[in-house]
Amino acid sequence: MAPPGPAGALPTSAEPLSRSIFRKFLLMLCSLLTSLYVFYCLAERCQTLSGPVVGLSGGGEEAGAPGRGVLAGGPRELAVWQAAAQRKRLLQLQQWRRRRPPASRGDGEEAAWEEESPGLAGGPGGSGAGSSVAEAPPGTLALLLDEGSKQLPQAIIIGVKKGGTRALLEFLRVHPDVRAVGAEPHFFDRSYDKGLAWYRDLMPRTLDGQITMEKTPSYFVTREAPARISAMSKDTKLIVVVRDPVTRAISDYTQTLSKRPDIPTFENLTFKNRTTGLIDTSWSAIQIGIYAKHLEHWLRHFPIRQMLFVSGERLISDPAGELGRVQDFLGLKRIITDKHFYFNKTKGFPCLKKAEGSSRPHCLGKTKGRTHPEIDREVVRRLREFYRPFNLKFYQMTGHDFGWD
Numbered sequence: 250m251a252p253p254g255p256a257g258a259l260p261t262s263a264e265p266l267s268r269s270i271f272r273k274f275l276l277m278l279c280s281l282l283t284s285l286y287v288f289y290c291l292a293e294r295c296q297t298l299s300g301p302v303v304g305l306s307g308g309g310e311e312a313g314a315p316g317r318g319v320l321a322g323g324p325r326e327l328a329v330w331q332a333a334a335q336r337k338r339l340l341q342l343q344q345w346r347r348r349r350p351p352a353s354r355g356d357g358e359e360a361a362w363e364e365e366s367p368g369l370a371g372g373p374g375g376s377g378a379g380s381s382v383a384e385a386p387p388g389t390l391a392l393l394l395d396e397g398s399k400q401l402p403q404a405i406i407i408g409v410k411k412g413g414t415r416a417l418l419e420f421l422r423v424h425p426d427v428r429a430v431g432a433e434p435h436f437f438d439r440s441y442d443k444g445l446a447w448y449r450d451l452m453p454r455t456l457d458g459q460i461t462m463e464k465t466p467s468y469f470v471t472r473e474a475p476a477r478i479s480a481m482s483k484d485t486k487l488i489v490v491v492r493d494p495v496t497r498a499i500s501d502y503t504q505t506l507s508k509r510p511d512i513p514t515f516e517n518l519t520f521k522n523r524t525t526g527l528i529d530t531s532w533s534a535i536q537i538g539i540y541a542k543h544l545e546h547w548l549r550h551f552p553i554r555q556m557l558f559v560s561g562e563r564l565i566s567d568p569a570g571e572l573g574r575v576q577d578f579l580g581l582k583r584i585i586t587d588k589h590f591y592f593n594k595t596k597g598f599p600c601l602k603k604a605e606g607s608s609r610p611h612c613l614g615k616t617k618g619r620t621h622p623e624i625d626r627e628v629v630r631r632l633r634e635f636y637r638p639f640n641l642k643f644y645q646m647t648g649h650d651f652g653w654d
C-alpha cells in the first residue's frame with residue numbers, strides 16, 4: 250500500500266471548506282462567462298440590424314448571420330458589406346421618398362401619383378402615406394447629403410402627350426433599378442439654356458446599376474429635342490408611348506377644356522372650314538398625332554433600334570405585357586409582372602397593387618382617365634380618314650401595327 254503523500258495527508262481536515270470555496274468560485278466564473286456571452290450576442294445583434302440581410306461575401310455565408318462575415322472577413326468583405334448596406338439604406342430612402350406626396354408637378358398638367366384605395370378611385374387621394382420626417386428611415390440625413398450620385402438620364406420617355414406616359418413612368422418606378430424624376434423637367438424644350446448641370450441636378454441620386462429616367466411628352470414634337478438629346482448622349486434610350494391619334498386628340502382637348510371651359514367645341518377646332526371638311530393641322534391637338542412626321546426628325550439623330558414604341562392601348566389592357574417589353578429594352582431584369590397590377594373597376598384602369606415602399610393600392614390621379622365629351626361621329630370618321638395614311642407610314646417605320654385603323 251502506498252504511504253499517504255503530503256498532498257493526501259495535509260488537507261484532510263480543511264477539505265470541506267476548500268471545496269465550498271472552489272464551488273463558489275466555479276459558480277462565479279460561470280455567471281461571468283454567461284454575462285460575457287449575453288453581452289457579446291447583444292453587441293453582435295446590433296451590428297446585424299443595420300447590416301445586409303443576405304450573405305454578401307460569396308463565401309457561403311448564411312442568411313441571418315451576416316455580421317459574423319464582417320468580423321471574420323478582410324477589407325474586401327468589409328467594402329462589399331458597406332456597399333450593400335449603403336445600397337439598402339438608399340433603397341429605404343427611395344421608398345420613403347416615393348411614399349411622400351410629390352412636390353410641384355412641372356407645368357401643372359400632371360397630377361400627383363395619387364393614392365386611391367380600391368373602390369375609392371377618383372377621390373383626391375394624395376394622402377401620401379409617410380409624409381412626415383419622423384417616418385424617414387435611419388440614415389436619411391446622410392443619404393440626403395452624400396450617398397449615391399446624380400446622373401444624366403440614360404433613358405427618356407419623350408412622348409406622346411396624353412399617350413399614357415405617366416402610367417408608364419409610375420409603373421416603371423416600381424423597379425428597384427429605376428430612378429426617375431417625378432415632375433416633367435422640360436429641359437430639352439423649355440430650359441435648354443440652363444445647361445446640363447442644371448438638368449442633372451434635377452435627377453434623383455442613383456447607385457451603380459440603377460437607371461436614371463425622366464418623362465417629358467412634349468419632346469416628341471419639339472424640333473430641337475432630337476439633336477439636343479443626342480448631344481447629351483447619343484446612347485440615350487428613347488421611349489414613345491403612342492395612342493390612337495383620334496382618341497389622343499380628344500383626350501388633349503378634354504384636358505384643355507377642364508382648365509378653360511369656354512373654348513370652342515372640338516368639332517369647331519378640328520376644321521379650318523367645316524363645309525369643305527379641311528382639317529386644321531395647325532391645331533396642336535391634331536398636329537401631335539401625325540406621328541410619322543415627328544418620327545422622321547428623330548430618325549435623323551437616332552437609330553430606330555434605340556427607340557421603343559409602347560402601345561398606349563395595351564398599356565391599359567395588358568400593362569404587364571408592355572412593361573415586359575420596356576424592361577427588356579432597358580436591359581432590366583423582368584421584375585414588374587402581372588402580379589403587380591389589378592384592375593380597378595371604379596377607375597376603369599389598371600392600378601398597382603402596391604407601389605414600391607407602400608402596402609396600399611395605387612391608381613393614377615383624377616386627371617388621368619378623364620371622361621371624354623361625346624364627339625360628332627362624322628367628325629371622328631373624318632379624322633380617322635385624315636390620319637390613316639400617316640398611321641400606315643408610322644406602322645411601316647416602326648415595324649409595328651398598332652391597330653388604329
Ligand SMILES: Nc1ncnc2c1ncn2[C@@H]1O[C@H](COP(=O)(O)OS(=O)(=O)O)[C@@H](OP(=O)(O)O)[C@H]1O
Nearest residue numbers: 410411412413414415416500598599613617618619
Ligand atoms: N393605368 C392608367 N390609369 C389612368 N390613366 C391611364 C392609365 N394607363 C394609361 N392611361 C391613360 O393615360 C392618359 C394620360 O396620358 P399621359 O400621362 O401621357 O398625359 S400627359 O401628357 O402627361 O398629360 C389618360 O388619358 P385620358 O383617359 O384621356 O385621361 C389615360 O387614358
